[in-house]
Amino acid sequence: MTQSLDANTLLQVNAVFHGFTALVWLIMAQVFRIAPRAALLLATAYLCIIPALLCLDCQAWWPAALQGWVQKLLSLLGFALMTLGIRRMMRLRMRWLDIAGVAGLAAAAMLALSFSGHAAAALALNSAGMGALTLLAARDVLTGGRATLLPWVRAFIVFPYLLMALMLLGRSLSLLWLNEQRPFFVQGQHASVWLAGAYLVLSLAIGIGLVGVVVTRLIDRIRYMTLRDPLTDALNRRALAAELAQLQAQVERGQTHSLVMLDVDHFKQINDSLGHAAGDAALLHLVKVLRASMRELDRLGRLGGEEFCVLLPHTPLPDAARVAQRMCEALRRSPLVWREQSLPLTASFGVVPCQAGDPQGDSSLAMADWLVYRAKSLGRDRVCVAEPGASLGRELSA
Numbered sequence: 564m565t566q567s568l569d570a571n572t573l574l575q576v577n578a579v580f581h582g583f584t585a586l587v588w589l590i591m592a593q594v595f596r597i598a599p600r601a602a603l604l605l606a607t608a609y610l611c612i613i614p615a616l617l618c619l620d621c622q623a624w625w626p627a628a629l630q631g632w633v634q635k636l637l638s639l640l641g642f643a644l645m646t647l648g649i650r651r652m653m654r655l656r657m658r659w660l661d662i663a664g665v666a667g668l669a670a671a672a673m674l675a676l677s678f679s680g681h682a683a684a685a686l687a688l689n690s691a692g693m694g695a696l697t698l699l700a701a702r703d704v705l706t707g708g709r710a711t712l713l714p715w716v717r718a719f720i721v722f723p724y725l726l727m728a729l730m731l732l733g734r735s736l737s738l739l740w741l742n743e744q745r746p747f748f749v750q751g752q753h754a755s756v757w758l759a760g761a762y763l764v765l766s767l768a769i770g771i772g773l774v775g776v777v778v779t780r781l782i783d784r785i786r787y788m789t790l791r792d793p794l795t796d797a798l799n800r801r802a803l804a805a806e807l808a809q810l811q812a813q814v815e816r817g818q819t820h821s822l823v824m825l826d827v828d829h830f831k832q833i834n835d836s837l838g839h840a841a842g843d844a845a846l847l848h849l850v851k852v853l854r855a856s857m858r859e860l861d862r863l864g865r866l867g868g869e870e871f872c873v874l875l876p877h878t879p880l881p882d883a884a885r886v887a888q889r890m891c892e893a894l895r896r897s898p899l900v901w902r903e904q905s906l907p908l909t910a911s912f913g914v915v916p917c918q919a920g921d922p923q924g925d926s927s928l929a930m931a932d933w934l935v936y937r938a939k940s941l942g943r944d945r946v947c948v949a950e951p952g953a954s955l956g957r958e959l960s961a
């Protein structure tokens with residue numbers, strides 16, 4: 564490295580990067596509202612680390628007894644906040660005792676050694692604490708990324724964390740025992756030019772990886788929203804049609820599936836008498852009750868208005884009829900509570916099997932719709948089931 568590219572210059576470049584990254588996370592949190600709590604934690608973490616990067620000889624700024632350890636404590640706090648932010652970013656349970664324990668023990672031991680005159684050992688503990696926190700962050704990325712990230716992507720994102728932890732732990736060991744390797748890790752009490760360069764590269768890699776995780780979450784969220792009904796969070800009509808087409812393709816290969824269509828009884832009266840807010844509450848209540856009777860592999864979709872459809876994979880018609888009857892009875896037993904009023908909420912159901920020769924399921928949907936109409940004509944709040952091989956259906960007795 565040239566004389567102009569010394570450790571101080573590299574660390575100041577890193578400080579600029581940390582400041583820019585903190586600004587990006589603040590914009591994500593306050594403007595775009597993308598993972599706001601995690602973004603605020605990460606922004607604060609980057610800001611805490613900056614004082615230790617801007618100047619290697621800032622001890623004169625602090626009381627003589629502290630000998631610049633305020634900077635080192637801020638760095639330790641920054642690593643702790645970054646680990647906590649990553650844990651929230653990866654949607655893991657927000658346990659913080661392990662993070663607080665590592666940071667707290669490292670800080671207490673570091674200050675105790677510093678005041679007793681063991682500066683090198685104190686600095687070693689500071690690096691060891693940051694290295695341990697980095698390992699916790701790497702574990703959280705591996706754990707939290709299982710559901711959304713491909714294995715090679717997780718490995719690519721975690722690799723800089725492991726190198727950063729190895730570098731910090733190596734610096735700690737060099738201060739205590741590895742005297743021959745000390746020039747690579749430290750010059751006096753400060754980072755060597757090689758270590759400063761490595762820290763800059765790894766900080767860039769970690770920052771880019773975190774932004775990549777956020778972008779992945781944002782893409783997944785957009786994809787999710789394009790497939791969901793904004794009010795009820797059920798599948799929208801397009802997504803339901805795609806799911807039904809997949810089931811119909813499996814029917815052609817001999818598998819057995821069924822579907823249930825339902826329409827809320829007297830829904831217009833709820834809207835007209837109590838307002839659309841009550842109608843929305845009724846639909847949300849309906850979805851909650853229906854999902855309580857569904858399996859994880861079943862799919863609930865909103866066809867429009869107060870009309871819904873439930874896809875029941877690997878379910879023969881008699882079993883589908885029993886599921887529909889349970890839903891019908893559950894609705895009857897669970898009135899909607901709206902502004903301290905108890906309002907009865909029922910629905911009419913039509914149950915049909917998915918049939919071969921119907922690639923998009925149009926015939927099944929048409930038959931289910933006819934059965935719903937028949938259930939309403941028979942008095943509502945009931946289930947009508949298709950007769951196998953017939954064009955008409957029968958009412959399922961309560």
